[in-house]
Amino acid sequence: MSLLNVVPVTVEDYRRRARLRLPGFLFDYADGGANREETLAANSNDFLKIKLRQQVMRDVSGASAATTLLGQNANMPLALAPVGLAGMYARRGEVQAARAAQAHGVPFSVSTNSICSMSEVNEAVATPAWFQLYMLRDRGYVQEILQNAWDAGTRTLIFTIDLPIPGLRLRDYQNGMLGTGLQSKVSKLLQLASSPVWAYDVGIKGKPHLLGNLAGRVPDAKDLNSYKSFVESQFDPAATWEDIRWLRDQWRSQLLIKGVLEVDDALAAVDCGAEGVVVSNHGGRQLDGVASTISKLPGIAQAVDDRAEVFLDGGVRNGIDVVRAVALGARGVLIGRPWLFALAAQGEQGVSALLQVFANEIAVALTLAGVKSVHELTPEMVENTLSIA
Template identity: 40%
Template sequence: MAALDTVLTIDELMARARRRVPKMFFDYADSGSYTETTYRDNESDFQKIKLRQKVAVNLEGRSLASTMLGKAITMPVAIAPAATGGMQVADGEIKAARAAEKYGIPFTLSTMSVCSIEDIAENTTAPFWFQLYVMRDRGFIERLIERAKAAKCSALVLTMDLQILGQRHKDIHNGLSTPPKFNAKSVWQMVQHPQWCIEMLGTKRHTFRNIVGHVEGGHDLSSLSVWTASQFDPTLSWKDVAWVKERFGGPVIVKGVLDPEDARAAVEHGADAIVVSNHGGRQLDGAPSTIRVLPEIIDAVGSQTEVYLDSGIRSGQDVLKALALGAKGTFIGRAMLYGLGAGGEAGVTRALDIIAKELDTTMALCGERDILNVGPHNIYSNDIPKRNSPLGTQG
């Protein structure tokens, strides 16, 4: 494999991952629901925002250092929770967590990860965040929270936008499963990637290890599949934020907010921070991009809590634009998965290097030396995407 230091963009990492990862797992990372309109808008709406260049400014001593939830970090970027990281490459979540720890940024483990909470705790030293889905089996959720506490997770990321699973056509066409079912289609995909197969044979981690062995009736893959599909709780409500906080005893970040009313409700019910997110365009197709709704959510709750943004971050410029519009930090999910597929831990590190360099260069050319000083003055306000009102006027 050619050296990763020749890879200059997240798109190049994506292309490399496409060549190295079986189609069903690459497509899982690189897809949205239904027509994928929201998935595409998450990226394209960033391009509509233009940066204000400044010159003749002292640019020595630049700093990307910031904080999220009061923790010092090297740049305002966190690893987002992303399922099946461990199917992009063997032990993927462990490798991503190690890269994040060495970089000095937060790592968030998904409930639906291949590597378990305990796997991450045993292979890293820095506290990490754990993303929680609320399921019908509250006993299982209580045990999951206790496991997160035992692993010294420093925050929970409570995902609110997956009560009902959005349909992702690529996953259905590919017959996606973790581990993959052995049929003609999946075997053909895997044999085209012998290095991936060799690495997978060298690990015991092939399924959802946060769930396997921890739920009643989940002893074989068929019953586990049925359990998982039926467990996302359609009765989830704002009162569950307090329920989770009481049991965890630490900070709870509410993820999946796209509406100012929901943002206010999250804060009123105890959220310590919120993530403006549309699940990477994988849930409600036709929902607005996150960067489009960020300003109105900042207006609603930005003075009361930390607001983060995910969905669509593919560059350091995207990070700066989100910060200019008021976000305290950003999350990367797909960029991390592309890095894993392209080169494991080194690939994730390369993704972070790309974003950090772009962020630093863009910040400098905008006339700033400190990322904490980035704000609306760094962009042209008339280029900020605005959400159409129900009557079709710009609001």
């Protein structure tokens, strides 16, 4: 059966459609990880080693996945993670995805490196998006970006701390995305020529292709090599926890620290005043060979306890994975590649349809596991055969 005759339902369905629609370098940018992509694979594969316990003959009428995430009501314990350049995957892609998230009652996160600015996204939805930022060398510019986010109505800041330098994502070199020579340019042109629908819908009608939150600071911001140069010049490898304490003083509302894999780092984030931490290895895009996030979650959740909310990012591919993560201590999960693939394949409609599948899977899993609420999920409700890292 032709792929186009298959109704997309799963993340893998949307991934295959996205691969057909996108230029190869854009698909690889979303799909790929660092080096040999060991951690990228482990993030998803390790979920399979966690088995839910099926409990029967319990009153599960009225089961609900509703919860709160950093004080915000959510219809399920899930938020759309920040993804850079999402506006290159569909026309004004961040706006489309934010609308889908709002329709399903879950938070949407805007990346520092988004095509659409915070203002453009928040003007399109009733509930302001969360905003993600890195520590930049220019602290005055950090303050400026924070003020812009605040003025746009955002009150939840995700601060990513696992990117002092970019990881080696070899696919981006193999497909010419980050190259400057003639061979790279020819490769990209051929890939663009093979994606005419994307070229017209996004490449032409989706302009301007600027990094909206960095407007005026990235020379020739529509050029990916200019973006790479900005990253290399502004990301700060000298940042320490003292800088996070400084950041805490700058931001007047909810702070979520993203990118911790070790207990001591999670506790340090809480000590700096963060309301939440995200157990994350950047989707396997930074240091390859580190442990999966789901293997690290139980230890961090136990150590943090009720001092802050613990989230998980990486490897979540369906509602069952969401339930597994919550049972092991997560307040909620962040998904990145799943919504980006759905966006690339079918725009806002695709993201909305995928979120509905996640919601249905969570509801069925709760009911068949014999609980009425995600808050009833505990580590005793899973059989965990993972080697705890």
